Amino acid sequence: RSRSHPGARALTGSVSDPAGGAPGSSRVFVVRRDQDIYIQTLRKLFNESHGIFMGLQRSEEELAGKSRKAQLVQVSKNYRSVIRACMEDMHQAAVSTRDPALQGQYSTQVSILSAMELIWNLCEILFVEAAAAGPLLLRLLDWVRLHVCDVDSMVREVLSSESPSKHKLFWNVVDVFVLQGRMDEARHLLSKEATANPTSMNMYKILDDLMKKMPMPSLGNTQTLTELELKWQHWHEECQRFLQDGTFASNPHMESICKILLGDEDAILEKKELMTTWYHFLVTRLLYSHPTVKPMELRFYAQSSMDLFLGGESSPEPLDMILMAAFEFEMHQVIKECSIVLSNWWFVAHLTDLLDHCKLLQSHNLYFGSNMREFLLLEYASGLFSHHSLWQLGVDYFDHCPEYGRVYLELHIERIPLNTEQKALKVLRICEQRQMHEQVRSVCKIMAMKALRNNRLGSALSWSIRAKDAAFATLISDRFLKDYCERGCFSDLDLIDNLGPSMLLSDRLTFLGKYREFHRLYGEKRFAEAARLLLTLMTAHIAPCSFWMTLLTDALPLLEQKEIIFSAEQTYELMRCLEDLTAGNVDKQKFQEDDVETTKVEMLRLALARNLARVIVKEGTVEGS
Amino acid sequence: QDNRISLWSAGDLGNAGLNGEYHGEPHLLCDIQHNGDVMDMQFLDQERIVVASSTGTVTIFRHHQNNQTLSASHRWEKAHHHVDQDTSCGGAACTGVVCNNPEIVTVGEDGRINLFRADQKDSVRTIDNADSSTLHAVTFLRTTEILTVNSIGQLKIWDLRQQRNEPSQIFSLAGDRVPLHCVDRHPNQQHIVATGGQDGMLSIWDIRQGTMPVSLLNAHEAEMWEVHFHPSNPDHLFTCSEDGSLWHWDASTNVSEKPSFLHQGGRSTTYLSHSTINQSVVSAWLSNDPTKDRMEITNLIPNQTLSVNSLDVLGSCLVYGTDSEAIYVNRQLFA
Numbered sequence: 001r002s003r004s005h006p007g008a009r010a011l012t013g014s015v016s017d018p019a020g021g022a023p024g025s026s027r028v029f030v031v032r033r034d035q036d037i038y039i040q041t042l043r044k045l046f047n048e049s050h051g052i053f054m055g056l057q058r059s060e061e062e063l064a065g066k067s068r069k070a071q072l073v074q075v076s077k078n079y080r081s082v083i084r085a086c087m088e089d090m091h092q093a094a095v096s097t098r099d100p101a102l103q104g105q106y107s108t109q110v111s112i113l114s115a116m117e118l119i120w121n122l123c124e125i126l127f128v129e130a131a132a133a134g135p136l137l138l139r140l141l142d143w144v145r146l147h148v149c150d151v152d153s154m155v156r157e158v159l160s161s162e163s164p165s166k167h168k169l170f171w172n173v174v175d176v177f178v179l180q181g182r183m184d185e186a187r188h189l190l191s192k193e194a195t196a197n198p199t200s201m202n203m204y205k206i207l208d209d210l211m212k213k214m215p216m217p218s219l220g221n222t223q224t225l226t227e228l229e230l231k232w233q234h235w236h237e238e239c240q241r242f243l244q245d246g247t248f249a250s251n252p253h254m255e256s257i258c259k260i261l262l263g264d265e266d267a268i269l270e271k272k273e274l275m276t277t278w279y280h281f282l283v284t285r286l287l288y289s290h291p292t293v294k295p296m297e298l299r300f301y302a303q304s305s306m307d308l309f310l311g312g313e314s315s316p317e318p319l320d321m322i323l324m325a326a327f328e329f330e331m332h333q334v335i336k337e338c339s340i341v342l343s344n345w346w347f348v349a350h351l352t353d354l355l356d357h358c359k360l361l362q363s364h365n366l367y368f369g370s371n372m373r374e375f376l377l378l379e380y381a382s383g384l385f386s387h388h389s390l391w392q393l394g395v396d397y398f399d400h401c402p403e404y405g406r407v408y409l410e411l412h413i414e415r416i417p418l419n420t421e422q423k424a425l426k427v428l429r430i431c432e433q434r435q436m437h438e439q440v441r442s443v444c445k446i447m448a449m450k451a452l453r454n455n456r457l458g459s460a461l462s463w464s465i466r467a468k469d470a471a472f473a474t475l476i477s478d479r480f481l482k483d484y485c486e487r488g489c490f491s492d493l494d495l496i497d498n499l500g501p502s503m504l505l506s507d508r509l510t511f512l513g514k515y516r517e518f519h520r521l522y523g524e525k526r527f528a529e530a531a532r533l534l535l536t537l538m539t540a541h542i543a544p545c546s547f548w549m550t551l552l553t554d555a556l557p558l559l560e561q562k563e564i565i566f567s568a569e570q571t572y573e574l575m576r577c578l579e580d581l582t583a584g585n586v587d588k589q590k591f592q593e594d595d596v597e598t599t600k601v602e603m604l605r606l607a608l609a610r611n612l613a614r615v616i617v618k619e620g621t622v623e624g625s
Numbered sequence: 626q627d628n629r630i631s632l633w634s635a636g637d638l639g640n641a642g643l644n645g646e647y648h649g650e651p652h653l654l655c656d657i658q659h660n661g662d663v664m665d666m667q668f669l670d671q672e673r674i675v676v677a678s679s680t681g682t683v684t685i686f687r688h689h690q691n692n693q694t695l696s697a698s699h700r701w702e703k704a705h706h707h708v709d710q711d712t713s714c715g716g717a718a719c720t721g722v723v724c725n726n727p728e729i730v731t732v733g734e735d736g737r738i739n740l741f742r743a744d745q746k747d748s749v750r751t752i753d754n755a756d757s758s759t760l761h762a763v764t765f766l767r768t769t770e771i772l773t774v775n776s777i778g779q780l781k782i783w784d785l786r787q788q789r790n791e792p793s794q795i796f797s798l799a800g801d802r803v804p805l806h807c808v809d810r811h812p813n814q815q816h817i818v819a820t821g822g823q824d825g826m827l828s829i830w831d832i833r834q835g836t837m838p839v840s841l842l843n844a845h846e847a848e849m850w851e852v853h854f855h856p857s858n859p860d861h862l863f864t865c866s867e868d869g870s871l872w873h874w875d876a877s878t879n880v881s882e883k884p885s886f887l888h889q890g891g892r893s894t895t896y897l898s899h900s901t902i903n904q905s906v907v908s909a910w911l912s913n914d915p916t917k918d919r920m921e922i923t924n925l926i927p928n929q930t931l932s933v934n935s936l937d938v939l940g941s942c943l944v945y946g947t948d949s950e951a952i953y954v955n956r957q958l959f960a
Contacts (some may be wrong), residue, residue, distance in 0.1 A: 040627070047949045054930050392931060392948050420662060420679045420718045421734055421759055421776075425823070426932065426948075429847050429867050453714040454707040456736060458758025462776040462804055492757035494795065495777060500802050 263289030278309035302327035349380035477508035631656035677719035681705035705733030732760035774805035821849030869929030
């Protein structure tokens with residue numbers, strides 16, 4: 001048994017002990033709705049990424065090779081810029097709010113978004129762009145520079161001081177530049193030191209030269225890997241020589257820089273605080289010892305880097321494990337770990353979809369049949385549907401889940417609360433575009449029923465027309481007719497008089513329209529036409545049997561007119577109708593006991609007989625003479 | 626639900642560069658919480674905005690320019706509701722509002738028409754059950770007459786001077802009674818009316834003659850939510866739809882040798898030129914064969930995804946909002 005209510009969902013049930021024996025105690029599971037979709041600033045993330053997602057699904061599949069890859073990389077960059085924009089907004093919100101709880105929440109969100117961007121960026125480099133040896137290092141350097149920002153304030157402080165070389169953190173900043181491979185900036189700072197300290201001019205010149213000459217991979221095709229390796233080997237040896245000659249012995253800072261250039265792990269590890277993370281350490285190591293590292297070799301360096309950096313003092317955090325999985329090219333592991341750690345499906349759903357478009361995910365089916373990409377998209381979209389307005393995004397996601405998307409959509413879309421007509425119209429449009437006829441009928445029935453209860457008969461009819469629901473149209477017509485019988489006049493004439501072709505939707509509706517027409521003709525004193533119409537209503541069985549008495553009673557004034565309206569033929573028809581009616585009812589006790597009814601019948605019979613008499617005479621008379 | 630009324634500044638005109646490009650994105654000036662969905666809104670005057678809510682309430686918000694805040698200055702609760710609260714099923718949304726300071730007319734899902742005055746607590750006039758179906762939109766035809774459209778495809782004229790609760794005229798589409806969602810009147814020629822329907826069809830009516838539209842133009846693939854004549858260049862019409870597109874209808878190429886209205890600003894210039902033109906220009910919208918007369922129709926949205934719910938146009942500036950929770954401002958409409 002389960003019960004749900006808007007705030008939280010609680011599930012109860014009795015769980016029996018699987019080990020056998022007596023049934024276990026009942027447990028209450030409190031299932032909480034996804035809170036993230038209600039955070040205001042994240043809405044931008046959901047909306048913008050929806051646009052990018054749709055663009056990706058619709059993009060040209062025919063593009064092959066490089067242009068396709070470039071396109072996919074652009075999509076990845078777009079996703080990342082949305083994450084960053086969100087981070088910025090969230091940061092602004094955190095700074096400007098007074099509520100400490102809210103501030104805490106925003107700050108947490110900022111760090112989560114930052115971690116997401118970090119992971120995504122790495123995945124982009126390794127999987128989407130699939131950077132090859134050479135450019136791979138450059139990309140990783142960019143990645144580190146972008147994401148390790150703890151040192152930014154220190155850098156700014158030193159750079160903006162009057163004489164940077166005198167600043168106590170001067171050498172730290174130089175080290176930061178060197179560790180991040182920002183040679184030009186390092187050299188620039190060092191030159192300031194050299195001018196301030198002429199004694200070390202010689203040392204400086206050598207170091208500067210070494211840094212200038214350092215071979216780096218290039219993005220273009222200007223050199224092959226072999227060329228780079230050769231150059232690098234030469235340069236490495238040169239550095240080695242200078243170090244061993246004791247050139248830098250008098251200046252420990254410069255010496256340590258030279259050691260770093262040589263890729264000395266201990267020297268690099270000494271600067272742990274400036275690197276702050278093991279992956280920074282990894283990239284620095286690679287820069288100075290294996291700049292031509294191949295993607296598949298990364299895993300070894302990554303593992304050892306993490307071990308060296310953490311050194312047994314602290315254990316890896318979830319983020320570290322995810323990054324490690326990425327370095328090991330274990331895509332599925334990355335996705336799995338992210339799914340566990342993150343509180344909603346946004347990240348894994350979009351990343352997996354992108355990787356799927358890169359044709360990187362083998363479609364190993366999950367145990368219930370759909371593949372990983374579809375599973376994640378379904379989960380994400382389902383989460384969206386619990387939101388009062390983000391559900392619209394969810395529709396498009398379901399559309400792109402070939403196996404179960406439609407079923408999920410059918411189930412979810414019926415449960416959207418329809419609190420305004422406009423919302424109902426949007427839901428209907430979505431259903432109609434996907435030929436979901438059941439859902440169309442269902443929504444229209446709900447809206448029509450609501451309208452009927454509120455006595456909005458025109459609205460109710462409008463909904464039944466949209467669903468082509470003849471049964472409901474009949475219901476509405478009966479309501480009108482009932483109103484007429486009770487009050488003696490029609491309500492909502494603007495509707496009945498203007499039914500148009502929709503009149504044909506149901507027989508009852510047609511009757512209603514025609515009956516109203518009869519009244520109009522009568523009002524306009526077009527008696528002959530009115531009479532003909534009245535008769536047709538009965539003889540053509542447009543009128544329901546229950547209404548015949550009323551129709552015949554309506555015929556009375558026509559029969560009583562001074563001029564003869566009904567012909568003999570017509571009168572016979574009327575009489576036949578009357579007899580049919582009374583014959584059918586002869587068993588009914590009510591009919592016999594009801595004096596009013598019997599009187600009516602009597603009056604009708606009399607009027608019909610009189611009319612017949614007059615018309616026979618009239619028709620028998622020869623005109624003229 | 627956290628719905629808000631927000632006031633944005635769309636960029637300073639003074640920042641326009643050499644080629645007229647504007648710099649700076651729209652930025653939020655102030656906002657205020659709103660109860661229920663915002664179904665429609667309109668400026669009453671420089672400082673006040675009238676807002677129609679899905680709860681059936683109509684609110685006037687005042688913008689205080691000195692400290693950049695919004696406050697609710699007047700509220701008509703339950704302006705729209707279903708009669709007989711006991712058996713009624715849910716509330717009735719107020720679907721449309723139109724202002725002609727100080728008068729405010731609202732219509733809603735309850736088929737009711739309300740006439741309010743900005744300074745009066747109660748409604749000046751209420752026509753209950755004016756329509757048996759939902760009224761989707763309202764606009765002024767003349768100062769004392771309004772036009773309404775409903776969900777059984779009827780366009781009605783109401784004369785507010787008359788006390789009887791009947792429309793003075795009813796127009797309807799031939800064929801299926803497709804619901805009409807929006808209506809707008811030509812700024813200068815009051816007999817020309819445009820409506821948009823649930824099937825995305827644009828209908829142009831001449832209310833001086835007949836009860837059926839003059840032209841039916843197959844436009845969008847889904848509900849047309851809003852239609853607007855450009856207030857100073859009425860040969861231009863704009864429509865937006867659930868299908869995610871926003872169309873610019875340019876009937877100005879219909880007629881030869883007509884002076885260009887476009888590159889001058891200023892309402893007065895356009896109005897003067899209008900009155901000196903002969904009759905053939907004036908009936909640009911009423912010509913029966915738009916295809917022959919080369920009406921230019923452009924979709925202003927390159928990558929459409931979700932519905933464009935609302936638009937407004939003034940001068941060379943176009944604003945529209947989508948279901949992707951984004952507002953777009955185009956300040957170079959006729960460039």
